[in-house]
Amino acid sequence: MSDVAFDETLVVMDKSFQTKEEVIETLAARLIEKGYVKPAFAGAVLERESKFPTGLPTKPVCVAIPHADPEYCIKPCLAVARLTKPVKFGLMTNPSVQVDVSMVFLLGLHKGSDHVTFLCALTEMFQEEKYLKDLMEADDARKLASMIEKGVSMREGKT
Numbered sequence: 001m002s003d004v005a006f007d008e009t010l011v012v013m014d015k016s017f018q019t020k021e022e023v024i025e026t027l028a029a030r031l032i033e034k035g036y037v038k039p040a041f042a043g044a045v046l047e048r049e050s051k052f053p054t055g056l057p058t059k060p061v062c063v064a065i066p067h068a069d070p071e072y073c074i075k076p077c078l079a080v081a082r083l084t085k086p087v088k089f090g091l092m093t094n095p096s097v098q099v100d101v102s103m104v105f106l107l108g109l110h111k112g113s114d115h116v117t118f119l120c121a122l123t124e125m126f127q128e129e130k131y132l133k134d135l136m137e138a139d140d141a142r143k144l145a146s147m148i149e150k151g152v153s154m155r156e157g158k159t
Helices: 020-033 041-051 113-126 129-137 141-158
Strands: 011-015 062-064 077-091 094-108
Touching: 011 020, 011 141, 020 041, 020 077, 020 094, 062 077, 077 141, 094 129, 113 129, 113 141, 129 141
Parallel strands: 011 077, 062 094
Antiparallel strands: 077 094
């Protein structure tokens, strides 16, 4: 998966959140704890999300890919939350529309072609209904992390 830090410790499974802010803050705390992003990362993500929403109307569940500007990233990373009940995110293509998001992929990326490749691979995965369904049915964090790593790696090789 390029050089993006990601493993089962960066997966939050089947937790209930009231707001997108809670999800982002929880995932960001894990990335901060690992030293992958700067302490101001969560605030920067929330600020960016308020201006440029990242909700995607994928099927069978909607996803969001919140992120901050590269200056908040120390090491490229990913943290993922699979939610027990969806939270509202603004739609990427129409910020006035809200979508019910069930999976959040919080990205900490630098600029550069490797990370464009990673992001393209990730968004390609989101277009496959069976893949998202399988992620929603994964038994545990280790399995979910493995599925994401394999899915991204396979698609990175294609690009």
